[in-house]
Amino acid sequence: MTKAYDPLASVQAAGPPGTISFVYGLPDPVTFPADDLRLAFEKTFKEKASLALQYGPEQGYGPLIDYLREKMGRGESLKLERPQITLTSGAAQGLDHICTMLTRPGDPVIVEAPTYHESLKTFRDHGLHAAQIPIDEEGLIVGRLLPILEKLKKRGKRIGFLYLIPSFQNPSGITLSLQRRKAILDVCQAFDLPVVEDDVYCDLIYEGKPLPSLFSLDKKGLVLRLGSFSKIMAPGLRLGWMLASPPLVDVFIQSGLRNMGGGANPLIAIALDFYCRNGLLEPHIKSLQDHYRAKRDIMLRSLEESMPGRVHWTKPSGGFFIWVELPPPLRAADLTAKAKEEKLMFFAGDAFFAESPAGQYLRLAFSYVQPEKIQKGIEKLSRLIKRELLSR
Amino acid sequence: MTKAYDPLASVQAAGPPGTISFVYGLPDPVTFPADDLRLAFEKTFKEKASLALQYGPEQGYGPLIDYLREKMGRGESLKLERPQITLTSGAAQGLDHICTMLTRPGDPVIVEAPTYHESLKTFRDHGLHAAQIPIDEEGLIVGRLLPILEKLKKRGKRIGFLYLIPSFQNPSGITLSLQRRKAILDVCQAFDLPVVEDDVYCDLIYEGKPLPSLFSLDKKGLVLRLGSFSKIMAPGLRLGWMLASPPLVDVFIQSGLRNMGGGANPLIAIALDFYCRNGLLEPHIKSLQDHYRAKRDIMLRSLEESMPGRVHWTKPSGGFFIWVELPPPLRAADLTAKAKEEKLMFFAGDAFFAESPAGQYLRLAFSYVQPEKIQKGIEKLSRLIKRELLSR
Numbered sequence: 130m131t132k133a134y135d136p137l138a139s140v141q142a143a144g145p146p147g148t149i150s151f152v153y154g155l156p157d158p159v160t161f162p163a164d165d166l167r168l169a170f171e172k173t174f175k176e177k178a179s180l181a182l183q184y185g186p187e188q189g190y191g192p193l194i195d196y197l198r199e200k201m202g203r204g205e206s207l208k209l210e211r212p213q214i215t216l217t218s219g220a221a222q223g224l225d226h227i228c229t230m231l232t233r234p235g236d237p238v239i240v241e242a243p244t245y246h247e248s249l250k251t252f253r254d255h256g257l258h259a260a261q262i263p264i265d266e267e268g269l270i271v272g273r274l275l276p277i278l279e280k281l282k283k284r285g286k287r288i289g290f291l292y293l294i295p296s297f298q299n300p301s302g303i304t305l306s307l308q309r310r311k312a313i314l315d316v317c318q319a320f321d322l323p324v325v326e327d328d329v330y331c332d333l334i335y336e337g338k339p340l341p342s343l344f345s346l347d348k349k350g351l352v353l354r355l356g357s358f359s360k361i362m363a364p365g366l367r368l369g370w371m372l373a374s375p376p377l378v379d380v381f382i383q384s385g386l387r388n389m390g391g392g393a394n395p396l397i398a399i400a401l402d403f404y405c406r407n408g409l410l411e412p413h414i415k416s417l418q419d420h421y422r423a424k425r426d427i428m429l430r431s432l433e434e435s436m437p438g439r440v441h442w443t444k445p446s447g448g449f450f451i452w453v454e455l456p457p458p459l460r461a462a463d464l465t466a467k468a469k470e471e472k473l474m475f476f477a478g479d480a481f482f483a484e485s486p487a488g489q490y491l492r493l494a495f496s497y498v499q500p501e502k503i504q505k506g507i508e509k510l511s512r513l514i515k516r517e518l519l520s521r
Numbered sequence: 522m523t524k525a526y527d528p529l530a531s532v533q534a535a536g537p538p539g540t541i542s543f544v545y546g547l548p549d550p551v552t553f554p555a556d557d558l559r560l561a562f563e564k565t566f567k568e569k570a571s572l573a574l575q576y577g578p579e580q581g582y583g584p585l586i587d588y589l590r591e592k593m594g595r596g597e598s599l600k601l602e603r604p605q606i607t608l609t610s611g612a613a614q615g616l617d618h619i620c621t622m623l624t625r626p627g628d629p630v631i632v633e634a635p636t637y638h639e640s641l642k643t644f645r646d647h648g649l650h651a652a653q654i655p656i657d658e659e660g661l662i663v664g665r666l667l668p669i670l671e672k673l674k675k676r677g678k679r680i681g682f683l684y685l686i687p688s689f690q691n692p693s694g695i696t697l698s699l700q701r702r703k704a705i706l707d708v709c710q711a712f713d714l715p716v717v718e719d720d721v722y723c724d725l726i727y728e729g730k731p732l733p734s735l736f737s738l739d740k741k742g743l744v745l746r747l748g749s750f751s752k753i754m755a756p757g758l759r760l761g762w763m764l765a766s767p768p769l770v771d772v773f774i775q776s777g778l779r780n781m782g783g784g785a786n787p788l789i790a791i792a793l794d795f796y797c798r799n800g801l802l803e804p805h806i807k808s809l810q811d812h813y814r815a816k817r818d819i820m821l822r823s824l825e826e827s828m829p830g831r832v833h834w835t836k837p838s839g840g841f842f843i844w845v846e847l848p849p850p851l852r853a854a855d856l857t858a859k860a861k862e863e864k865l866m867f868f869a870g871d872a873f874f875a876e877s878p879a880g881q882y883l884r885l886a887f888s889y890v891q892p893e894k895i896q897k898g899i900e901k902l903s904r905l906i907k908r909e910l911l912s913r
Contacts, residue, residue: 158571166574167566174559179550182558182755218610218759221782225621229646233626251777254621363574365787367610385643390613394786395757 149506150474154299154449154494160420161363162404162413169404170396177399185395187387188378189216189370193402197356197370200411204332207345212375215382216393220329220357220369224248227325227353227371228255230380232289237281239291241269243452243481243490245299248292248327257289259483266443268305269293271312278320290323290353295343296331297448300481300492304446307340318349326354329369330448332361332414335422337446350374358401360449361414366397421449421496424503428495431507437515442493449496452478455489455514458521464491464513473509541898542866546691546841546886552812553755554796554805561796569791577787579779580770581608581762585794589748589762592803596724599737604767607774608785612721612749612761616640619717619745619763620647622772624681629673631683631714633661635844635873635882637691640684640719649681651875658835660697661685663704670712682715682745687735688723689840692873692884696838699732710741718746721761722840724753724806727814729838742766750793752841753806758789813841813888816895820887823899829907834885841888844870847881847906850913856883856905865901 144150173181188194194214201207217223232238234256240249242261252259260281262273274291281288291313295305305313317324326343344354350373357369371381381387392398404410428451432442439456455461461477468474478490495503536542565573580586586606593599609615624630626648632641634653644651652673654665666683673680683705687697697705709716718735736746742765749761763773773779784790796802820843824834831848847853853869860866870882887895 155576158575161570161574163566163570163574167563167570170562170566171559174555174562178553178555178559180757182553182555182757183550184547184751184756218614218786219782221778222610222614224781225778229617229621233648245781247777247781249777250780254777256625359576363788364576364783365572365574367782367786367788385639385641385646386613386617388642389616389637389639390611390759391756394610394759394789396755396759396789397786 144469144472144474148472148474149498149502149509151493151495151498151506152474152476153497155497156360156364157420157424157497160417162409165404165407165409166363166400169400169407172403173396173400181396181399183395184391185398186392187382189392190395190398190402193398193405194370196402196405200405204411205339205342205345207342209372210375212378214370214372215378216398217355217369217371218393219359219364219367220327220355221247221251222367222393223355223369223371224325224327225251226381226384226386227290228252228257229386230384231323232257233287236289237286238289239274239277240483241293241298242483243300243478244292244483245294245327246480249483252292261483264298264301264303266303268295268298268303268309269313271309271316274313274316278316278322282320288320288322290325291317292325292327293343294327294330296328296339297333297445297450299330299448300450300476300478301452302443302445302448302450303452304340310340310343310346314343314346314351317351322351324352326352328354329357329360331356333417333421333449334447335418335425344372350377353377361417362401362410366394366401368394368397368401424495424498424500425451427500427503428493428507431504432511435508435511437511437518439518440514449494451493451495453491453493455491456518457489459514459517460488461491462488464517467517468510468513471509471513473506473513475510536861536864536866540864540866541890541894541901543885543887543890543898544866544868545889547889548752548756549812549816549889552809554801557796557799557801558755558792561792561799564795565788565792573788573791575787576783577790578784579774581784582787582790582794585790585797586762588794588797592797596803597731597734597737599734601764602767604770606762606764607770608790609747609761609763610785611751611756611759612719612747613639613643614759614785615747615761615763616643616717616719618773618776618778619682620644620649621778622776623715624649625679628681629678630681631666631669632875633685633690634875635692635870636684636875637686637719638872641875644684653875656690656693656695658695660687660690660695660701661705663701663708666705666708670708670714674712680712680714682717683709684717684719685735686719686722688720688731689725689837689842691722691840692842692868692870693844694835694837694840694842695844696732702732702735702738706735706738706743709743714743716744718744720746721749721752723748725809725813725841726839727810727817736764742769745769753809754793754802758786758793760786760789760793816887816890816892817843819892819895820885820899823896827900827903829903829910831910832906841886843885843887845883845885847883848910849881851906851909852880853883854880856909859909860902860905863901863905865898865905867902
């Protein structure tokens with residue numbers, strides 16, 4: 130029953146030796162600030178051990194909450210009051226907790242098509258029914274939102290929420306335009322529909338200015354915005370945050386989960402507070418932008434240089450992913466299987482659709498692969514696509 | 522809107538200066554092995570940073586899982602296969618996740634009366650209806666289980682699970698007897714009823730031999746057993762584990778929460794693995810047993826020396842809590858209010874009942890209070906009770 134333990138087997142999907150994998154959007158471990166974090170933990174154990182090792186306040190460690198408020202004040206001109214934020218054990222836990230506290234099984238939720246497949250799984254775990262609305266190069270097609278909401282309302286359905294990944298979306302890399310953000314909020318306000326804004330990539334911006342978040346544009350307290358240290362520092366820390374109106378934040382603080390376990394990861398939060406207040410986070414984010422921009426550029430250049438003309442792809446201005454559209458009659462599932470034989474891996478886009486997958490998309494993650502392998506992998510993919518097109 | 526930040530305000534309920542509080546069952550911070558943990562984290566950052574800071578496998582860090590299997594093999598003669606265990610972000614997260622994955626709102630769950638009040642809150646968050654069965658000095662009164670199950674079955678209800686805290690129960694300090702454990706399992710097997718065994722206190726045993734867990738007695742794979750590092754090391758680590766049958770463990774590993782966030786707290790798990798494999802955990806648990814046994818003894822002796830004859834209390838052989846029964850006509854809620862005026866705090870027992878609270882119980886936690894304050898606090902409580910009895 131026991132088998133050899135491979136600690137990365139489940140997340141890395143590295144395939145057999147020599148495989149180039151664009152499958153998972155893991156942060157690049159060369160970027161982890163291990164030494165600075167080591168010092169922050171040392172300081173925590175020396176100066177704050179009793180606090181860091183005890184149950185923490187349900188909202189999360191106050192000084193880190195205040196640091197995050199200051200950071201978003203500086204970076205996004207977002208004025209946050211303390212009751213508008215709570216720490217989470219990562220965005221995954223935040224999303225799971227939102228489903229527990231704000232929905233009931235059978236509730237519909239509205240998602241983008243495509244959207245993050247693991248969020249779809251969380252929705253299924255909570256018995257929610259995801260209805261999808263397609264996106265284009267500006268994000269969610271807002272005109273499709275109203276009819277769906279009206280249809281569900283007519284059927285007497287209480288809708289859980291609209292789930293959006295507005296910045297450098299996983300899997301498409303697309304960013305929701307400012308105009309669309311405003312238009313979506315108008316519709317949601319008319320229907321009193323909560324919006325879950327999964328914004329874990331917002332700091333990983335490679336050009337241009339960040340757009341105002343849905344949370345910052347919302348005047349009615351409908352938006353819950355999830356953030357995370359996973360992409361901007363390290364996922365193994367399991368720490369994130371949620372922004373929402375004070376009464377909504379209170380729902381989570383007053384939950385059984387938080388009352389029983391205390392706030393999210395007190396030890397980690399205190400160490401991160403030391404790290405952040407040492408002025409290390411914001412320069413680190415800048416260096417991550419440079420690091421991942423370079424990887425994105427290699428992938429985009431390789432795609433341009435080697436792909437046949439009928440293949441299209443997105444040009445994300447941030448995040449970890451490029452979304453490729455195959456020309457007919459190619460199917461992503463077939464191509465994925467054939468690529469694997471040649472030690473090349475990527476994610477067929479089907480899993481990212483709540484309903485009727487489109488079949489012709491691939492997700493390519495450029496975050497984790499070594500730069501020299503990106504070009505090689507894309508060239509391999511291009512050759513494979515050309516061969517498949519010729520053989521049809 | 523912002524107010525001065527008191528990091529312990531929400532968990533410690535310390536009251537005004539000079540207050541003696543028996544309210545919360547926090548571990549005593551003088552027991553936290555801060556230096557050893559500091560070294561374990563240092564080693565983690567030096568030797569395993571890339572692994573510790575990355576997403577971890579959904580089941581949890583394998584070597585720590587193996588250590589826990591070895592420890593339970595040594596301490597409880599429990600033979601655990603690796604697919605029978607998964608790490609959690611503490612028992613609180615484990616219980617919350619069980620509710621998500623195994624129940625639906627409206628399901629009844631069966632609990633002890635009294636039981637842990639924050640678990641009741643988690644059940645309410647998930648829309649579950651808790652039905653209570655009283656306990657006596659041997660734990661759950663098994664004769665009451667069958668009629669409830671039959672009644673619910675007749676009504677066509679799918680029952681979520683039976684929730685038990687078998688060792689040194691929170692809040693009563695009572696331990697479920699071996700005979701009752703077996704009898705409960707017989708009934709649950711007949712009804713195919715899952716059992717959630719919240720066993721976070723089992724290692725904190727102050728005399729006698731530990732009883733076999735319900736999990737170890739179960740032959741049908743019905744028991745999910747929750748364990749935690751919170752009481753035997755430090756709650757701020759937010760790490761625990763769940764034992765269950767392999768197909769059940771797989772339900773949690775394959776969940777959206779785990780697929781999205783990876784396994785529970787990889788950094789913490791790797792550091793704890795270093796700590797544990799250095800041979801430090803089991804001697805630490807022995808020293809905790811001595812530490813808390815001494816505190817329990819002070820409280821029991823103080824109760825014996827000062828309480829009037831008509832007051833009764835439990836004599837726990839482990840854990841953090843003593844459960845006091847007041848003589849009529851005294852009411853716990855009145856006494857709690859009066860004690861607060863005299864800078865003495867404890868927990869009125871009403872919150873620990875899912876239905877119709879009994880009204881005459883107090884929970885006294887001896888774990889967190891300094892030893893010299895335990896005697897003083899109990900003497901104060903005794904004087905208060907005597908005065909209240911005389912004034913009626």
